[in-house]
Amino acid sequence: MAASQGDYKDRQFLAVIGDEDSVTGLLLAGIGHVTNPPDSQKNFLVVDNKTETSAIEAAFDSFTTERKDIGIVLINQHIAEKIRHRIDTYTAAFPTILEIPSKEHPYDPEKDSVLRRADMF
Amino acid sequence: MDYQDHIDGLLERYLHLLHEYTSLRDELTTLQTGMYQNIARANFAAERGLRFGQDHYDDRMQASRRLAISCEDQNEDHSDQAQAQNQEPSEIQDSRRDHHHHDHHIPRFTVITPACSAAPAAEDSESSVHIPNNNPPHHPEAEAKAEADGSVEQDATDNDAAQDDADADDDDKLAGNRSRRPPKRDDPLRWFGLLTPAPLRQAQTQSIRAVEHVIPRLASVDAEMREVEIEVRRARKRRAKAEATASATAVTVTAS
Numbered sequence: 011m012a013a014s015q016g017d018y019k020d021r022q023f024l025a026v027i028g029d030e031d032s033v034t035g036l037l038l039a040g041i042g043h044v045t046n047p048p049d050s051q052k053n054f055l056v057v058d059n060k061t062e063t064s065a066i067e068a069a070f071d072s073f074t075t076e077r078k079d080i081g082i083v084l085i086n087q088h089i090a091e092k093i094r095h096r097i098d099t100y101t102a103a104f105p106t107i108l109e110i111p112s113k114e115h116p117y118d119p120e121k122d123s124v125l126r127r128a129d130m131f
Numbered sequence: 132m133d134y135q136d137h138i139d140g141l142l143e144r145y146l147h148l149l150h151e152y153t154s155l156r157d158e159l160t161t162l163q164t165g166m167y168q169n170i171a172r173a174n175f176a177a178e179r180g181l182r183f184g185q186d187h188y189d190d191r192m193q194a195s196r197r198l199a200i201s202c203e204d205q206n207e208d209h210s211d212q213a214q215a216q217n218q219e220p221s222e223i224q225d226s227r228r229d230h231h232h233h234d235h236h237i238p239r240f241t242v243i244t245p246a247c248s249a250a251p252a253a254e255d256s257e258s259s260v261h262i263p264n265n266n267p268p269h270h271p272e273a274e275a276k277a278e279a280d281g282s283v284e285q286d287a288t289d290n291d292a293a294q295d296d297a298d299a300d301d302d303d304k305l306a307g308n309r310s311r312r313p314p315k316r317d318d319p320l321r322w323f324g325l326l327t328p329a330p331l332r333q334a335q336t337q338s339i340r341a342v343e344h345v346i347p348r349l350a351s352v353d354a355e356m357r358e359v360e361i362e363v364r365r366a367r368k369r370r371a372k373a374e375a376t377a378s379a380t381a382v383t384v385t386a387s
Contacts, residue, residue: 018200018238024342030184035166037188038319038335039342040195040244053194056185081198082240082350103238104200106350110159113167117160119153124353128149131360 018104021081025073025105026054027066028086031113036084053080063092070096073105080105087122088115097123134370138363145359148352155349162341169334176328183331187322195317196342199243202236238354240347 024041026033033056036042045051055061055069070093073083087109090097097107111117119125173183320327320335 018202021200022197023194024196024198024242024346031167031170032163034184035163035170035334035338036342037192038331039338040317040319041197041342042188042192042319043194044190044192050190081200082346084346103354106238106240106353108346108349108353111163113171117156119156122156124152124356127360128145128356131145131363 023053024082025080026084083107086112138366141363148356152352159345162337166334166337169330172330173328189322199241201239240350242343242347
Protein backbone atom coordinates (compact mmCIF):
# COMPACT_ATOMS: atom_id res chain seq x y z
CA MET A 11 0.00 0.00 0.00
CA ALA A 12 2.94 2.28 -0.35
CA ALA A 13 1.62 5.31 -2.15
CA SER A 14 3.61 8.21 -3.44
CA GLN A 15 2.00 11.59 -3.83
CA GLY A 16 2.10 11.23 -7.60
CA ASP A 17 -0.18 8.21 -7.32
CA TYR A 18 -3.10 10.04 -5.84
CA LYS A 19 -2.81 13.81 -6.11
CA ASP A 20 -4.67 13.99 -9.46
CA ARG A 21 -7.30 11.43 -8.57
CA GLN A 22 -10.26 13.71 -8.05
CA PHE A 23 -13.22 11.83 -9.48
CA LEU A 24 -15.45 8.99 -8.36
CA ALA A 25 -16.43 6.57 -11.12
CA VAL A 26 -19.59 4.46 -11.20
CA ILE A 27 -20.45 1.20 -12.92
CA GLY A 28 -24.05 0.43 -12.16
CA ASP A 29 -27.63 0.08 -13.25
CA GLU A 30 -29.53 3.13 -14.38
CA ASP A 31 -31.03 4.04 -11.01
CA SER A 32 -27.73 3.65 -9.19
CA VAL A 33 -25.92 5.84 -11.68
CA THR A 34 -28.72 8.40 -11.76
CA GLY A 35 -28.82 8.61 -7.97
CA LEU A 36 -25.06 9.05 -7.65
CA LEU A 37 -24.89 11.54 -10.51
CA LEU A 38 -27.53 13.59 -8.71
CA ALA A 39 -24.90 14.16 -6.03
CA GLY A 40 -22.74 15.87 -8.63
CA ILE A 41 -20.00 13.32 -9.18
CA GLY A 42 -20.63 12.90 -12.92
CA HIS A 43 -17.93 14.27 -15.18
CA VAL A 44 -17.32 14.26 -18.91
CA THR A 45 -13.83 15.26 -20.01
CA ASN A 46 -13.32 17.88 -22.68
CA PRO A 47 -13.66 16.92 -26.35
CA PRO A 48 -12.41 15.20 -28.40
CA ASP A 49 -12.04 12.43 -25.78
CA SER A 50 -15.27 13.19 -23.90
CA GLN A 51 -14.68 10.33 -21.50
CA LYS A 52 -17.41 9.70 -18.98
CA ASN A 53 -16.71 8.56 -15.46
CA PHE A 54 -19.75 6.28 -15.38
CA LEU A 55 -21.20 3.31 -17.19
CA VAL A 56 -24.88 2.44 -17.16
CA VAL A 57 -25.26 -1.32 -17.27
CA ASP A 58 -28.46 -3.04 -18.37
CA ASN A 59 -29.42 -6.53 -19.45
CA LYS A 60 -27.97 -5.97 -22.90
CA THR A 61 -24.58 -4.79 -21.70
CA GLU A 62 -21.94 -7.39 -22.38
CA THR A 63 -19.42 -8.44 -19.78
CA SER A 64 -16.61 -7.33 -22.08
CA ALA A 65 -17.99 -3.77 -21.98
CA ILE A 66 -18.05 -3.88 -18.18
CA GLU A 67 -14.47 -5.16 -18.13
CA ALA A 68 -13.41 -2.46 -20.56
CA ALA A 69 -14.94 0.23 -18.35
CA PHE A 70 -13.34 -1.33 -15.28
CA ASP A 71 -9.94 -1.35 -17.00
CA SER A 72 -10.40 2.21 -18.15
CA PHE A 73 -11.29 3.47 -14.67
CA THR A 74 -8.63 1.48 -12.85
CA THR A 75 -5.71 1.34 -15.25
CA GLU A 76 -5.95 3.83 -18.09
CA ARG A 77 -7.36 6.86 -16.35
CA LYS A 78 -5.26 8.51 -13.67
CA ASP A 79 -7.94 10.88 -12.43
CA ILE A 80 -10.21 8.33 -10.73
CA GLY A 81 -9.82 7.81 -6.98
CA ILE A 82 -12.77 5.55 -6.14
CA VAL A 83 -14.67 3.15 -8.41
CA LEU A 84 -18.18 2.35 -7.24
CA ILE A 85 -19.67 -0.77 -8.74
CA ASN A 86 -22.97 -2.50 -8.11
CA GLN A 87 -22.39 -5.76 -6.33
CA HIS A 88 -24.35 -7.83 -8.85
CA ILE A 89 -22.29 -6.32 -11.66
CA ALA A 90 -19.09 -6.94 -9.72
CA GLU A 91 -20.11 -10.61 -9.62
CA LYS A 92 -19.86 -10.69 -13.42
CA ILE A 93 -16.23 -9.60 -13.32
CA ARG A 94 -15.40 -11.11 -9.94
CA HIS A 95 -12.09 -12.53 -11.13
CA ARG A 96 -10.97 -9.06 -12.16
CA ILE A 97 -11.97 -7.49 -8.88
CA ASP A 98 -10.43 -10.19 -6.72
CA THR A 99 -7.11 -9.94 -8.54
CA TYR A 100 -7.07 -6.16 -8.41
CA THR A 101 -4.52 -5.12 -5.80
CA ALA A 102 -3.54 -1.54 -6.62
CA ALA A 103 -3.92 1.09 -3.91
CA PHE A 104 -5.56 3.56 -6.25
CA PRO A 105 -8.29 3.69 -7.27
CA THR A 106 -10.16 1.96 -4.48
CA ILE A 107 -13.01 -0.36 -5.51
CA LEU A 108 -16.22 -0.21 -3.48
CA GLU A 109 -19.14 -2.51 -4.11
CA ILE A 110 -22.52 -0.94 -3.55
CA PRO A 111 -26.02 -2.42 -3.47
CA SER A 112 -28.49 -1.88 -6.28
CA LYS A 113 -32.25 -1.57 -6.31
CA GLU A 114 -32.97 -5.17 -7.20
CA HIS A 115 -29.95 -6.77 -5.57
CA PRO A 116 -29.54 -5.93 -1.89
CA TYR A 117 -26.11 -5.86 -0.33
CA ASP A 118 -24.76 -9.32 0.44
CA PRO A 119 -21.89 -9.26 2.97
CA GLU A 120 -20.73 -12.70 1.84
CA LYS A 121 -19.94 -11.34 -1.60
CA ASP A 122 -18.23 -8.21 -0.38
CA SER A 123 -14.55 -8.38 -1.34
CA VAL A 124 -13.42 -6.50 1.78
CA LEU A 125 -15.32 -8.77 4.15
CA ARG A 126 -14.17 -11.87 2.29
CA ARG A 127 -10.62 -10.65 2.65
CA ALA A 128 -11.22 -10.07 6.37
CA ASP A 129 -12.70 -13.55 6.65
CA MET A 130 -9.61 -15.11 5.09
CA PHE A 131 -7.39 -12.95 7.25
CA MET B 132 5.24 -12.37 24.66
CA ASP B 133 5.89 -8.79 23.55
CA TYR B 134 5.46 -9.84 19.96
CA GLN B 135 2.14 -11.40 20.88
CA ASP B 136 1.02 -8.18 22.62
CA HIS B 137 1.89 -6.19 19.54
CA ILE B 138 -0.07 -8.56 17.31
CA ASP B 139 -3.02 -8.52 19.73
CA GLY B 140 -3.02 -4.72 19.63
CA LEU B 141 -3.09 -4.75 15.85
CA LEU B 142 -5.89 -7.31 15.77
CA GLU B 143 -7.91 -5.24 18.22
CA ARG B 144 -7.51 -2.23 15.95
CA TYR B 145 -8.51 -4.37 12.99
CA LEU B 146 -11.71 -5.43 14.76
CA HIS B 147 -12.58 -1.79 15.47
CA LEU B 148 -12.07 -0.98 11.80
CA LEU B 149 -14.17 -3.96 10.78
CA HIS B 150 -16.96 -2.77 13.06
CA GLU B 151 -16.79 0.70 11.57
CA TYR B 152 -16.82 -0.78 8.08
CA THR B 153 -19.98 -2.81 8.73
CA SER B 154 -21.68 0.20 10.39
CA LEU B 155 -20.87 2.37 7.38
CA ARG B 156 -22.13 -0.39 5.11
CA ASP B 157 -25.45 -0.41 6.98
CA GLU B 158 -25.68 3.36 6.67
CA LEU B 159 -24.90 3.22 2.96
CA THR B 160 -27.51 0.51 2.42
CA THR B 161 -30.14 2.58 4.24
CA LEU B 162 -29.32 5.71 2.26
CA GLN B 163 -29.30 3.90 -1.05
CA THR B 164 -32.54 2.09 -0.32
CA GLY B 165 -34.16 5.45 0.36
CA MET B 166 -32.63 6.87 -2.79
CA TYR B 167 -33.96 4.04 -4.95
CA GLN B 168 -37.41 4.35 -3.43
CA ASN B 169 -37.47 8.07 -4.09
CA ILE B 170 -36.34 7.65 -7.69
CA ALA B 171 -39.03 4.99 -8.14
CA ARG B 172 -41.62 7.34 -6.66
CA ALA B 173 -40.50 10.14 -8.97
CA ASN B 174 -40.73 7.83 -11.99
CA PHE B 175 -44.13 6.56 -10.89
CA ALA B 176 -45.53 10.07 -10.54
CA ALA B 177 -43.95 11.33 -13.76
CA GLU B 178 -45.81 11.90 -16.99
CA ARG B 179 -46.40 8.86 -19.12
CA GLY B 180 -43.22 7.81 -20.89
CA LEU B 181 -40.97 10.06 -18.84
CA ARG B 182 -38.26 8.39 -16.85
CA PHE B 183 -35.60 10.08 -14.74
CA GLY B 184 -32.63 8.32 -16.19
CA GLN B 185 -29.75 8.42 -18.61
CA ASP B 186 -31.75 9.96 -21.46
CA HIS B 187 -31.68 13.23 -19.54
CA TYR B 188 -28.03 13.30 -18.55
CA ASP B 189 -26.08 16.36 -19.62
CA ASP B 190 -23.31 15.28 -22.00
CA ARG B 191 -21.14 18.16 -20.81
CA MET B 192 -21.57 17.53 -17.11
CA GLN B 193 -18.78 18.64 -14.80
CA ALA B 194 -18.28 17.17 -11.36
CA SER B 195 -19.38 19.51 -8.59
CA ARG B 196 -18.20 17.07 -5.94
CA ARG B 197 -14.66 15.84 -6.23
CA LEU B 198 -12.32 13.65 -4.35
CA ALA B 199 -9.39 14.86 -2.27
CA ILE B 200 -6.94 12.19 -1.18
CA SER B 201 -4.36 12.85 1.47
CA CYS B 202 -1.94 10.43 3.03
CA GLU B 203 -1.58 10.56 6.77
CA ASP B 204 1.48 9.16 8.49
CA GLN B 205 0.61 6.35 10.83
CA ASN B 206 3.38 7.44 13.20
CA GLU B 207 1.27 10.41 14.22
CA ASP B 208 -1.70 8.24 15.07
CA HIS B 209 0.18 5.92 17.29
CA SER B 210 2.82 8.13 18.81
CA ASP B 211 1.20 7.84 22.23
CA GLN B 212 1.00 4.11 21.87
CA ALA B 213 4.66 3.98 20.90
CA GLN B 214 5.62 6.05 23.91
CA ALA B 215 3.66 3.75 26.20
CA GLN B 216 5.52 0.74 24.89
CA ASN B 217 9.01 1.87 25.69
CA GLN B 218 9.72 -1.32 27.55
CA GLU B 219 9.61 -3.36 24.34
CA PRO B 220 12.75 -5.14 23.28
CA SER B 221 14.90 -2.96 21.06
CA GLU B 222 14.50 -5.51 18.29
CA ILE B 223 10.78 -4.83 18.00
CA GLN B 224 11.27 -1.09 18.22
CA ASP B 225 13.92 -1.16 15.53
CA SER B 226 11.86 -3.23 13.17
CA ARG B 227 8.86 -1.01 13.75
CA ARG B 228 10.87 2.15 13.19
CA ASP B 229 12.26 0.68 10.02
CA HIS B 230 8.78 -0.28 8.92
CA HIS B 231 7.40 3.21 9.54
CA HIS B 232 10.31 4.67 7.70
CA HIS B 233 9.32 2.73 4.60
CA ASP B 234 5.66 3.10 3.79
CA HIS B 235 3.20 3.84 6.53
CA HIS B 236 1.05 6.36 4.78
CA ILE B 237 -2.64 5.55 4.93
CA PRO B 238 -4.71 7.27 2.25
CA ARG B 239 -7.57 9.35 3.56
CA PHE B 240 -10.44 10.09 1.20
CA THR B 241 -12.66 13.16 1.42
CA VAL B 242 -15.22 14.58 -0.97
CA ILE B 243 -15.09 18.32 -1.51
CA THR B 244 -17.01 20.80 -3.59
CA PRO B 245 -14.48 22.73 -5.69
CA ALA B 246 -16.37 25.99 -5.05
CA CYS B 247 -15.78 25.47 -1.31
CA SER B 248 -12.06 25.20 -1.74
CA ALA B 249 -12.01 28.04 -4.26
CA ALA B 250 -14.04 30.44 -2.12
CA PRO B 251 -11.24 31.41 0.30
CA ALA B 252 -9.00 32.09 -2.67
CA ALA B 253 -11.49 34.51 -4.18
CA GLU B 254 -9.75 37.74 -4.86
CA ASP B 255 -12.59 40.20 -4.69
CA SER B 256 -15.70 40.53 -2.64
CA GLU B 257 -18.00 40.24 -5.63
CA SER B 258 -17.04 36.70 -6.50
CA SER B 259 -17.12 35.63 -2.88
CA VAL B 260 -20.67 36.93 -2.63
CA HIS B 261 -21.88 35.34 -5.83
CA ILE B 262 -20.34 31.88 -5.58
CA PRO B 263 -22.47 30.63 -2.70
CA ASN B 264 -25.65 32.02 -4.27
CA ASN B 265 -25.07 30.36 -7.60
CA ASN B 266 -23.98 26.99 -6.34
CA PRO B 267 -27.01 24.94 -5.34
CA PRO B 268 -25.15 21.76 -4.27
CA HIS B 269 -23.65 23.62 -1.32
CA HIS B 270 -26.84 23.42 0.70
CA PRO B 271 -28.93 20.77 -0.97
CA GLU B 272 -31.01 20.01 2.10
CA ALA B 273 -31.87 23.64 2.65
CA GLU B 274 -32.62 24.04 -1.02
CA ALA B 275 -34.82 20.96 -1.11
CA LYS B 276 -36.75 22.29 1.87
CA ALA B 277 -37.04 25.71 0.34
CA GLU B 278 -38.24 24.26 -2.93
CA ALA B 279 -40.78 22.19 -1.08
CA ASP B 280 -42.07 25.39 0.50
CA GLY B 281 -42.34 26.98 -2.91
CA SER B 282 -39.90 29.72 -2.02
CA VAL B 283 -37.25 28.82 -4.52
CA GLU B 284 -38.72 30.88 -7.29
CA GLN B 285 -38.62 33.91 -5.02
CA ASP B 286 -34.98 33.20 -4.20
CA ALA B 287 -34.17 32.80 -7.83
CA THR B 288 -35.80 36.14 -8.56
CA ASP B 289 -33.77 37.77 -5.81
CA ASN B 290 -30.58 36.24 -7.12
CA ASP B 291 -31.34 37.43 -10.61
CA ALA B 292 -32.07 40.92 -9.34
CA ALA B 293 -28.82 41.02 -7.42
CA GLN B 294 -27.01 39.81 -10.47
CA ASP B 295 -28.62 42.46 -12.63
CA ASP B 296 -27.28 45.10 -10.25
CA ALA B 297 -23.83 43.60 -10.49
CA ASP B 298 -24.11 43.57 -14.27
CA ALA B 299 -24.90 47.25 -14.24
CA ASP B 300 -21.85 48.00 -12.09
CA ASP B 301 -19.06 46.97 -14.35
CA ASP B 302 -19.45 44.76 -17.40
CA ASP B 303 -15.75 44.33 -18.03
CA LYS B 304 -15.06 43.27 -14.46
CA LEU B 305 -17.89 40.78 -14.56
CA ALA B 306 -16.67 39.30 -17.81
CA GLY B 307 -13.40 38.56 -16.07
CA ASN B 308 -15.15 37.00 -13.07
CA ARG B 309 -17.45 34.83 -15.14
CA SER B 310 -14.62 32.59 -16.17
CA ARG B 311 -13.76 31.93 -12.51
CA ARG B 312 -17.29 31.26 -11.34
CA PRO B 313 -18.80 27.80 -11.23
CA PRO B 314 -21.42 27.28 -13.95
CA LYS B 315 -24.77 28.75 -13.09
CA ARG B 316 -26.71 25.55 -13.58
CA ASP B 317 -24.37 22.88 -12.32
CA ASP B 318 -27.04 21.23 -10.21
CA PRO B 319 -27.74 17.82 -11.80
CA LEU B 320 -31.42 18.22 -10.92
CA ARG B 321 -31.60 20.79 -13.74
CA TRP B 322 -31.07 18.00 -16.28
CA PHE B 323 -34.57 16.86 -15.49
CA GLY B 324 -36.22 20.24 -15.89
CA LEU B 325 -36.88 23.27 -13.76
CA LEU B 326 -39.68 21.84 -11.67
CA THR B 327 -38.37 18.52 -10.48
CA PRO B 328 -40.54 16.37 -8.25
CA ALA B 329 -39.93 16.36 -4.50
CA PRO B 330 -38.94 12.64 -4.37
CA LEU B 331 -36.12 13.32 -6.81
CA ARG B 332 -34.84 16.11 -4.62
CA GLN B 333 -35.01 13.81 -1.62
CA ALA B 334 -33.08 11.19 -3.57
CA GLN B 335 -30.46 13.83 -4.28
CA THR B 336 -30.19 14.71 -0.59
CA GLN B 337 -29.65 11.05 0.33
CA SER B 338 -27.16 10.57 -2.45
CA ILE B 339 -25.17 13.63 -1.37
CA ARG B 340 -25.01 12.30 2.16
CA ALA B 341 -23.74 8.95 0.89
CA VAL B 342 -21.16 10.56 -1.39
CA GLU B 343 -19.92 13.14 1.10
CA HIS B 344 -19.87 11.17 4.32
CA VAL B 345 -20.21 7.42 3.88
CA ILE B 346 -18.35 6.47 0.70
CA PRO B 347 -15.10 8.37 1.41
CA ARG B 348 -15.03 7.01 4.94
CA LEU B 349 -15.63 3.47 3.67
CA ALA B 350 -12.72 3.84 1.28
CA SER B 351 -10.50 5.21 4.06
CA VAL B 352 -11.42 2.37 6.43
CA ASP B 353 -10.78 -0.19 3.70
CA ALA B 354 -7.32 1.28 3.09
CA GLU B 355 -6.56 1.26 6.80
CA MET B 356 -7.69 -2.36 7.10
CA ARG B 357 -5.31 -3.35 4.31
CA GLU B 358 -2.51 -1.57 6.09
CA VAL B 359 -3.22 -3.35 9.38
CA GLU B 360 -3.38 -6.71 7.58
CA ILE B 361 0.09 -6.11 6.19
CA GLU B 362 1.36 -5.06 9.62
CA VAL B 363 -0.04 -8.19 11.27
CA ARG B 364 1.55 -10.45 8.67
CA ARG B 365 4.89 -8.76 9.17
CA ALA B 366 4.57 -9.00 12.95
CA ARG B 367 3.74 -12.71 12.70
CA LYS B 368 6.79 -13.30 10.53
CA ARG B 369 9.00 -11.47 13.02
CA ARG B 370 7.54 -13.52 15.86
CA ALA B 371 8.14 -16.78 13.99
CA LYS B 372 11.71 -15.69 13.27
CA ALA B 373 12.32 -14.77 16.91
CA GLU B 374 10.87 -18.10 18.08
CA ALA B 375 13.06 -20.01 15.65
CA THR B 376 16.13 -18.13 16.87
CA ALA B 377 15.19 -18.75 20.51
CA SER B 378 14.68 -22.49 19.99
CA ALA B 379 17.97 -22.75 18.11
CA THR B 380 19.72 -21.01 21.00
CA ALA B 381 18.06 -23.36 23.50
CA VAL B 382 19.21 -26.40 21.54
CA THR B 383 22.77 -25.09 21.45
CA VAL B 384 22.78 -24.44 25.21
CA THR B 385 21.37 -27.90 25.96
CA ALA B 386 23.95 -29.58 23.73
CA SER B 387 26.82 -27.77 25.37
